[in-house]
Amino acid sequence: MLKKHQEYTNLFNREQVSCWEGCVSIIERKKGGQGTITFNHSGLGVVITPPGGGKHIFPILKNQKGADGALLLSKDGKMHLYLIELKSNLSLKDWAKSIEQCKSMFLCSLAVMGVLKISITQIESVTCCIAYKNDKMAQNTTDPIYLKTFVGVKPQLTPLQAWQKKKITLDHAKISNVVTIERDESGNASFDIL
Secondary structure (H helix, E strand, O other): OOHHHHHHHHHOOOOOEEEEEEEEEEEEOOOOOOEEEEEEEEEEEEEEOOOOOOOOOOOOOOOOOOOOEEEEEEEOOEEEEEEEEEEEEEOHHHHHHHHHHHHHHHHHHHHHHHHOOOOHHHEEEEEEEEEEEEEOOOOOOOOHHHOOOOOOOOOOOOHHHHHHHOEEEOHHHOEEEEEEEEOOOOOOEEEEOO
16 A cells, blocks of 8 residues: 555655665664664555754654654555654653654654655554653652643643553544553664564
C-alpha cells in the first residue's frame, strides 16, 4: 500500500524523511540519554526524523516539543503510524513531556503524509513507543499537577490516566495506543513490528 506513495519521498531532505525496508533505527543523541532503538519489520516503511541540534521538523508548529522520530509502515495492506520517543528516565513528569512530544510528532507526520498523498483516514492505527532506561513512574504519582484536567480545552485524559490506560488523545480526534520498551544499560533497544 505504501509503495505507490514512495516516489514522493524524494521531495524531502533524505536525512529527515526516507523509505526503508527490514529494519530502521531511531537515534537519541542528547547527552546523557544517548541510545538507539531498532525497529524490525518485513515490509516497506517511511522513517521521519527531526534534524539534529534540537531543531524541530516544522518550526511553524506551536508545539515545538518534537519526539525522536516516527515510522509510517504498511502491514497486511493497512497503514500504521508509530511515534517514537527515547527517555533516560521515565517519571510521571517525563511521561507528561512525552505526551506533548508525541502530539507534536503526530502533526509533523500528518504534514509529511500530505506531501506523500496519504490521508489521515488511511491510517489504521497510531502507536506511541516510549523507550526508557530507568522506570520512575511509581514516584510522585500523587502529585496534584498530574491529576488535574486542563481548563478551557476539550476533555482529555490526565497524564496519569493516559499512563494507566496506555492511551493518548492526539489532535484530529485520533487515539494512540502506548507501548513501553525497556532500553539496555547502553541505552539501546529493539522492537519487532509483526
